[in-house]
Amino acid sequence: MKLRPILMVIGVLCALMGFLWIGQGLGYVHWPPSSFMLDQRPWADRGAALAVLGLVLILAARRLRR
DSSP states (O other): OOSHHHHHHHHHHHHHHHHHHHHHHHTOSOOOTTOTTTTOHHHHHHHHHHHHHHHHHHHHHHHSOO
16 A cells, blocks of 8 residues: 555645634634634634644655655
């Protein structure tokens, strides 16, 4: 089983989830008023960490041999 495609998929998913959390935490993604995630700055911080992790995984996967 190849490690590169698995790392790429996990990296892309982490980056997309992180970008979604950043947008939600800064107020660009609108959630229903009853949502517990509404306009909370910590979600943007966690999203930034998750997006960086995803980008690092993508870069690490690109360095692996095909």
